[in-house]
Amino acid sequence: MRTGSAGLLMVGLGLSAGVTVMGAFALVMALMSFVAFGLGLILVPLGLLGLRAWADLHRVIAGRILGTPVPTRLRPLSGGIGNWWRQLLTDPTTWRELLWIPVQAVVGTVLGMGMMFAAGVIFAALWSMATWWTDEAASVQFFGIVMDDPARAYGIGIPVVVLGVAALVLVLPALATSWATMTRTILHRGRMEQLEDRVGQLAETRSGAVHAHGAELRRIERDLHDGTQAQLVSIALRLGLAKEMVRDDPEQAAQMLADAQRGTEYAMEELRGIVRTIYPPILSDRGLNGALRSLVADAAVPTRLDLPDPEELGTLPAAIEGAAYFVVAEALTNVAKHSGASVASVSVSRMGDRLTVVVVDDGRGGVVESAGTGVTGIRRRVAALDGSATVDSPAGGPTVLTVELPCAP
Incomplete structure (x- = not known):
């Protein structure tokens, strides 16, 4: 991890510790209100959900530092408030996150304050070297030493800056990795829990x-x-x-x-x-590449197609070929009907046992899945094959549909 990124992370951890402490305080207050007024019946589950989202953010950061994702909970909560209580209190992840609160508060505070102290020492040394000749130099002290002449200003300031920067370059990445390892150790879901999910x-x-x-x-x-x-x-x-x-x-x-x-x-x-x-006969006659070329040629919106070589694409199961074909067909139909786009693109790639299909349009964006945009149907079709579909559609566009399908023979 780069030193600059690690330094920003250390400062962020100090802020994170403060937010974590405030969140824990709010959770305790919600629990007290449950005892006093019954409001915590709703507030406590909401607080635990907020804690989960906050912990998930730190899982993502830790995963990026370590280069391996830290798994989060796959299934959302379902049912009413009573079911929320049962699911949260019986989930080991909840107790793991509650344990993480005090650890993050202490470690984050120490690392954040340590980073700001080190940066302050380096800044003070630089400031003393830049102002030793001014009238204010007599008031500038560096660990009790008045920095009012060049011998002291540069004799002390240069070694402090060099050693301080060197220490940060060497120590900060190691501290960031240590924090990420600690976070993963506490928040990591066990193999059995992942299998249950x-x-x-x-x-x-x-x-x-x-x-x-x-x-x-x-x-x-x-x-x-x-x-x-x-x-x-x-x-x-x-x-x-x-x-x-x-x-x-x-x-x-x-x-x-x-x-x-x-x-x-x-x-x-x-x-x-x-x-x-x-099952479109064109898939049997011309394969997935040929079938997609035919789809794009007949699309109502001008569409650019990016396909891998047949050797790179390899042999795909018929169900996967059919799903990829219908995903593109449905997506291009949605682009023509709902997006107001002037141009679209379709790209297909294969990495190992995963086939990825990406459809992009430059339309108005703001896709709402419940508004009959066809995204729900695509999700169901893909999920039936143990695949995944994500939609990124900010207001104003562009809209990006990414579908991943398993294609192991």
């Missing part, structure tokens, strides 16, 4: 996948019933009438046969459309 997350995604699968089956059934089946019934009626009229009115019978033929072609086109929504 993972099982819970997989159970939720499985439920979402079952729901999405059921909805997809109902859609296919509805499309077949309302579209293709109606066409086939109409064709059967025309053929039956033509059969009865072929002797008495051959011309009318021929017209009905022609209508039935056109109806058959229309029904075949509808069937092809339904099949495309299940």
